[in-house]
Amino acid sequence: MTLEETASAAPVAAVRPTVRTHHGDEFEDRYEWLRAKEDAEVIAHLEAENAYTRERTAHLEPLQTRIFDEIKSRTLETDLSVPTRRGEWWYYSRTREGRQYGIQCRAPLASTDDWTPPSLSPETDVPGEQVLLDGNVEAEGHDFFSLGSFEVSNDGDRMLYGVDVAGDERYTIRVRDLITGENLADEIPGTFAGASFSPDGRFIVYTTVDDAWRPDTVWLHEIGTPVEGDGKLFHEPDERYWVGAGFTRSDRYLVIGLGSSITSEEWLVDATDLRSEPRVVWPRTEGVEYESEHAVVDGEDVLYILHNQDALDFELVRVAASTPAGDRTVVVAHKPGERLLGLSTFRDWGVLGYRRGGLPRLGLFDYSTNAVDELDFDEELYAAGLGGNPEWAPPILRVGYGSFVTPGTVYDYEVASGDLLLRKRQPVLGGYEPDDYAQARVWTTAQDGTQVPVSLVWKKSFGDAGSAPRPVHLYGYGSYEHSIEPGFSVPRLSELDRGVIFAVAHVRGGGEMGRQWYEDGKLLAKRNTFTDFVDVARHLVDAGYTTPAQLVAEGGSAGGLLMGAVANLAPELFAGILADVPFVDALTTILDPSLPLTVIEWDEWGDPLHNPDVYAYMKSYSPYENVRDAAYPRILAVTSLNDTRVLYVEPAKWVARLREVGADALLKCEMVAGHGGVSGRYNTWRERAFELAWLLEVLGLAD
Structure with a gap:
């Protein structure tokens, strides 16, 4: 049979x-x-x-x-990620054999001049290591567990995390005092993913959804106050648009972004006065997409704006941050078939992402000359992109790389020398x-x-x-x-x-x-x-x-x-x-x-x-x-x-x-x-x- x-x-x-x-x-x-x-x-x-x-x-x-x-x-079950520097700490995650979820950790810098990630052991803790969040502990008693938000305040004293235990992508945000290890009374249910601390650590910016589960409202929560008193920073009534919010790497602005599949709009809020009125970067125009990044060039606050107005594969322009709708300077012109993906700005330079020949590429962008210096890789097929780079003024850039045959690889790109420093390649056992x-x-x-x-x-x-x-x-x-x-x-x-x-x-x-x-x-x-x-x-x-x-x-x-x-x-x-x-x-x-x-x-x-x-x-x-x-x-x-x-x-x-x-x-x-x-x-x-x-x-x- x-x-x-x-x-x-x-x-x-x-x-x-x-x-x-x-x-x-x-x-x-x-x-x-x-x-x-x-x-x-x-x-x-x-x-x-x-x-x-x-x-x-x-x-x-x-x-x-x-x-x-x-x-x-084939998997190294007890392992850890390459540490990323932020403030006075190296941040990384661990996995341990037999445990389902990652463990978020940090260890103190050896010195403020140290940009070489420490050599940590997957098997043992390191001096000064602090476990921030153990997903296995948080998941106890639940059949499902997912983190939608995870962030540490700039001063390193507090952590926020958003947890979903049903799979419906609705997260409850909690705040932990990293000095005492205790959770604060603040608890914000029913949020969307992607909450952030304000640069001074006093506030949390988060989003909620409407009845159609569309993220539509941005809120401001002051830590230590009742959630019922949270202020509404922005609401988008048009059902065609989703809303998100996050701070620029420079910590100068909160950016509130709205988008549909074909149209976008951004609003800026002064990060030092989050209750101030948001101001629009460019008013939305049907069919025009754009995104902005803050930088300081020759002492002036500027915005680099990537947009597709009369530029199918996008162009990059620079405008004054004070008058973003004013004069535009084209810094990377539109080139048909070469899709510009985005610019990440740092204090001294930017990194441009783009596609050419069907592959994603990265180039160092010079604020003075507008030149783009592409990073070279030697495989026919590959994927490369920026990794975690939270610092505003780093001498190195974290880059992720891989291909169908090359396991996931972490490099640090040394900007001064142009060298790619191999930090880790995903171990594949057997x-x-x-x-x-x-x-x-x-x-x-x-x-x-x-x-x-x-x-x-x-x-x-x-x-x-x-x-x-x-x-x-x-x-x-x-x-x-x-x-x-x-x-x-x-x-x-x-x-x-x-x-x-x-x-x-x-x-x-x-x-x-x-x-x-x-x-x-x-x-x-x-x-x-x-x-x-x-x-x-x-x-x-x-x-x-x-x-x-x-x-x-x-x-x-x-x-x-x-x-x-x-x-x-x-x-x-x-x-x-x-x-x-x-x-x-x-x-x-x-x-x-x-x-x-x-x-x-x-x-x-x-x-x-x-x-x-x-x-x-x-x-x-x-x-x-x-x-x-x-x-x-x-x-x-x-x-x-x-x-x-x-x-x-x-x-x-x-x-x-x-x-x-x-x-x-x-x-x-x-x-x-x-x-x-x-x-x-x-x-x-x-x-x-x-x-x-x-x-x-x-x-x-x-x-």
Whole structure:
């Protein structure tokens, strides 16, 4: 007997049709009743889905255990990060074997002239070490634990931290006296992530959300006073905009930032008088995005503003901080195809981030000459970016680096000499050798002639990629101008060492090739994202890299929408599809402005509620509406009950609909987790081992 013949029947969701009517179109939704999260019948259905998935995958438990053990055996479980200097302390985090969560620590500087991180031992404490926050202690009694805010005051005497124990990304902020080790009475519930101390340590700036879970209000809390008396610094009533706040590195201003997908606006508040009236940098203009950084040049307070007004890939200008809407001096001109990402300002120079040739790059920016001196790296594919650099006037810069074959690496860039000083490379135990693996970029021609980049990584002992058909794991995202960078992954080694080629399709809608790449994969051009992925998959088959029986696709969140769309477009190309927290009921969600974050999303997907053309276009690709009578690949959908970004109901409805047409679809719902899945590193490893075991079986590699 086959497994399918011996397994229990899949759960069957009751059919309770509701009719959705918009713009003269009627759609019968048979499973919308699953949205009732508090309904005991809904919970029972999700638990039945979990039980069925456990039964269907029980035979994979030995493989799952082996993969988990491989991840664990390659990881230095007792380890610590490279210390970062701030004030009179070195700050770092520790992990200890057997413990799920990190431990935040600090140790005093040896001298004020010392910028070389101390050599700390992972196994032992160091003289003067102070444990600031032990996540394992804070997580006791909870199935989920996540930090949304963590900061120490400038004088080093107090710490704030925001904790979520449900997975719904709503954090309770607490304040700890680091001299006594005791928590103060201050406790602020229901906040968003990213709270900050004021430079003088007297206040906390934090944000809260509206009924649609949109961060919309910035508050000022004076430590030692009742939360009920907190002052409202800023409120944004327009539902299209989210709000955030933080202090400049110079501590000169509090910056309140507003943004939609296509428009932004910033307001400045004098950090020495936080109750003063905010003043706008540039009034918002529909379709114009910008962000500002404070610097002092030749004794004058200036703002460097990165913007895209008449500059698709952005330009950098300098203005007087006192009159930011006045004369602009262009310091880095717009260059089509070279996307400027941002400027980080320090006392003596800045660091410019930008993309060229599909890769992120860093350059030292000279305030006097406006010259950009690019940092050089010697791999074909890599990702580089600034690490933690909290100090205003450092002689060095912390830089993070990695690639598909080079584990995460921390450098200090010595500005005076131009030297990159290696501080740490992520240990990979078990004899990992980067030279045993290869990475490359190839190009696919899309249906309209566009060249789409594809990144590949594989183990050399199995032969060159493309020399013979091999199992391929193809990943994609393609939304929000988010780029999938060449990054190292310990769990991925369990695939590569079994002969799998891991591939990333850098489809339109992402940001890899500049702003136009994003524009060509959103709104009424969204289908390019899906057809690009299908074209990449077809190229990998036609060019001999793989076969449909050896090809599995994966994507999460908006990448899960991609997975649902390509399953409908070209089910014959894939043996399996892994969809993590998938946005597969997109039209239903984007039609409902009462749902979390929907109105904000209209700039990304369009407004189907008021625009019949957008409605028709979204309906043409939304996965749930377009499930058809076809031979679908095997599908695994993973979701979380408390996810506030992509509600669990979307994959639950999708799987129910897929089963109607005979698809082999499994649903796994974490009952205490959020959009990022389970919390804790061991739980995360087990979850990934489960997914990889399923994936390897689909590829015929279950050993």
